[in-house]
Amino acid sequence: MLVRFDELRGTLERALLRLGVTGERAALSSRLIAEADRDGVHTHGIARFPLFADMITAGHLSATAEPTVTARFGALERWNGNLGPGNLAAHAAMARAMELAAQHGLGGVAMANTAHWQRGGTYGWQAAEAGFAAICWTNTLPNLPPWGATTPALGNNPLVIAIPREGDGGPAPIVLDMAMSQYSYGTLAAYRQRGQALPFAGGFDAAGELTTDAGAIETSRRALPIGLWKGSGLSFALDVLGAMLADGQATYQIPNDFTQEMGLSQVFLAMSPEALRSNEGMRAIASEAIAFLHAAEPIVAGRPARYPGERTLETRAENLAKGVPVPEAPWATTQRLAAGEVRVAPVDRGPLGFAER
Amino acid sequence: MLVRFDELRGTLERALLRLGVTGERAALSSRLIAEADRDGVHTHGIARFPLFADMITAGHLSATAEPTVTARFGALERWNGNLGPGNLAAHAAMARAMELAAQHGLGGVAMANTAHWQRGGTYGWQAAEAGFAAICWTNTLPNLPPWGATTPALGNNPLVIAIPREGDGGPAPIVLDMAMSQYSYGTLAAYRQRGQALPFAGGFDAAGELTTDAGAIETSRRALPIGLWKGSGLSFALDVLGAMLADGQATYQIPNDFTQEMGLSQVFLAMSPEALRSNEGMRAIASEAIAFLHAAEPIVAGRPARYPGERTLETRAENLAKGVPVPEAPWATTQRLAAGEVRVAPVDRGPLGFAER
Incomplete structure (x- = not known):
């Protein structure tokens, strides 16, 4: 609709x-x-x-409920989300990280006791549209088995990296927004409902074999971390670092029930526009790097590799129009x-x- | 030997x-x-x-040659590595990031024009053994095809995340040190020389099929990014952000020849020990998260999932002894x-x- x-x-x-x-x-x-x-x-x-x-x-x-500051360390603050709406708390935290970055070059907010931030990319776009670079992540309930195990002990802990860039018609930032699982459970369900195989293995079946059968992964609950042992390690490190900075809960303390997924820990880091400029102003590096990426020989003729966030502006324009x-x-x-x-x-x-x- | x-x-x-x-x-x-x-x-x-x-x-x-400061933005500094020894420049940059973090809560150094930092984990251990958390990364020459393309346009851009932790016998930090390719070319060569198949697909063969044949990947030069499109995007974002902060070269400007791999851009972020403590002192969260990870049901009985860096202390003790x-x-x-x-x-x-x- x-x-x-x-x-x-x-x-x-x-x-x-x-x-x-x-x-x-x-x-x-x-x-x-x-x-x-x-x-x-x-x-x-x-x-x-x-x-x-x-x-x-x-x-x-x-x-x-609104978030409150619980500790200050100069360019880094610790907040309590007070279990209010997660998107409002995250938006306020990123806004504050940008204020701190404007003052100190770098700025950060680590927030405990908050709720699901909904779309992680929101806070990347928020920063990049204001001219700041940002790195932010959240932990989640345990929904991913660590590499070498069959039961969930990791979150899929989405990570966002945003880089400001000016396009012809306004901001055209690079915004990466990725969870640590190869496919989300939402995507697995969509493939199963359409009766389609996943394009690439997305987890293990009940027999412990890699599979492209989305339903088999939903049953086994053994979704694949990105990069196998690598994403497993990255997810763990983000969780522990975020919980320590926020003095909040780590994934092991969050109930494995999505209707109770709260008390999360999140980190918002921002870098000031000044620190992204050279003497000649904001460098064209992002656009030149994109051109280099686009020049790589595509697997399918006419379909070049894309940068993170590339589809967003097209999709946005189409959805606003239609x-x-x-x-x-x-x-x-x-x-x-x-x-x-x-x-x-x-x-x-x-x-x-x-x-x- | x-x-x-x-x-x-x-x-x-x-x-x-x-x-x-x-x-x-x-x-x-x-x-x-x-x-x-x-x-x-x-x-x-x-x-x-x-x-x-x-x-x-x-x-x-x-x-x-020693690195020099080219700009200061409060808690964040921009350095020129002046093409001296890469490990010495990186060690100095992380030491300075920690000084800045001790002062501002967060600290960072973005360094242009430096050489290969050798083992990335070095700078994670450096920070964590001093009680700081750290995030650092480097770009590299183009050695990885972006997702959707067949020719190299990305670096494998190693990323390090380090978290201090006290063990029974001294520092026992969590240190993630991972490149954005599923297997390095060094690992591929080792599997080929031993005549072994990779345990998991590591790239595409000349026909464009995923393969566990290491030699076929060495020939095609189509190694796999971790998490397929996800690691491709992460590698790109780290490269561009690092080059912008450092006012240095991005991967597209680095010669695709390992004997000429220099003029790299690197970022070193540190978080102060104070910001990792709660009112009760350094929290046990890292150790509790490790215990939760170890408690996940292992695929192979008696071989629990491991945290990033877990093998290091054992290996170190064995190599010092033998x-x-x-x-x-x-x-x-x-x-x-x-x-x-x-x-x-x-x-x-x-x-x-x-x-x-």
Whole structure:
């Protein structure tokens, strides 16, 4: 189904207001969610909104909680997300990391006790559109077996790297947004439902053999880390480093239940625009590197290698022109929430982030 | 061949002195090289020393050049490596990143115009043993096809993440040291020479099929990025970000010839010990996360999943006790250099890093 961007955003905003997210915060959160679908990241747009609404209604998250600073180390701050809306907390954390970077060259916020940030690339685009480079990551519940084991003990811990670049029509940044699993469970489900084999092995089947059968991986729960032992190690290192900087939970402390995935640890690092410039101004290096990438001999004639984020601007333009494709069930739920047709009971939360029922 | 650590280090030191690396610098460089072999990282220890000696002798690198600061942005500095010994420049850069982090919470050095840093993990261990966390990476010459192409346009751009941890007998950090290719060309050559298939597909053969035949990948030059399109994007992002921060060369500007691999860009980020502690002191999170990883059901009974760096301390203890295994040809070359039996002609270099012949 195609929905105009403004209608998508406005409906989300009204639903957020019903859930108790107030004023400017509902406007910003709805924009960030709608932008994920606008940019083609449908797994992390409105598709996640019913789960968010359930977590608010159940009192697991607070609609009104805002992050607070718990320690300052100069260019690096430690925050508590206070179990408020994860996208608002992450957006505030990246904004603060940029302020710190503007002052110190480098800036960082490590945030404990926060909720799912939804689309990770959001915070990369936020930084790069403002002229900052950024590196950020989050941990998750345990959803990935470490290399050499069959049971989940790692998160897929998405990592984002963003680099500002000016295109002909405005910002055209490089934005990498990747989880540490080769395929997400959402992607596996989509392949199974279409009856298609994965293009490349995505995990192990019950017999311990690498397989392109998405359903077999859903059953075994043995999805493949990127780069096998390498992504397994990278995921572990990001988790531990993030939890230590944030003084927050590591993956081993997070319940393995996506309806309870909260109390996450996240890190936001920003580098100032000044530190990305040479004496001649912002260098053309990003554009020249892209040209070099495009000049590599393609496997399929006419389809050159792409840089991270390359499809985004095209997808965005198309969806703004023709309407944003949205998944039907979450859209219907959101419309009902916005119209007040679903009973919701936002719960007030104490300072420790626990629901007071 | 097994060589005592002290003999290995001392022989390297004498060879470095013959090459024109002076005093304390020869002592440090020889230690860093010998420690790579001591820790089992034989691809990046003495095996690379003859190439380093050739580059000094040919005047591509300067034995005496030291890095200089070219710009300061508070917690972040930009350096020029001045084409001196890459391990000495990287060690100095990480030491400075730690100084900056001690002052600002976060600290960074982005270095242009430097040489191969040899073992990347060196700088992770350096930071973690001093109580700092670190993230560092380097770019390389183009040695990896981007996803979707058949010709090299990416470096394998090693990435290091280090996290301090106290073990029973002293520092027992988590140190990830990974290149963006699934297997290095050194590993591919070793499998071919032994006539063994790779345990997992490591690239494409000439027909464009994924293969475990190491020789076929050496021929096609189509090694596989970790995580396929994901590692391809990560490698590209690290390259561009590093070159922009350093105001240095990106992979597309580096000659595709390992005897000329210089003028690299590297980034060293450090986080202060203070920012890794909670009110209760350095948290046990790293050890608890390791215990959780070890508790995952192993594929092979009795062989639990390992954390990055886990084997290092065992390997180190064994090699210190029994002698360090060293590859014979580089060891013989190093011994001849140390004895003055190989004619070397160190060349003085001007301030721009160009040999003055």
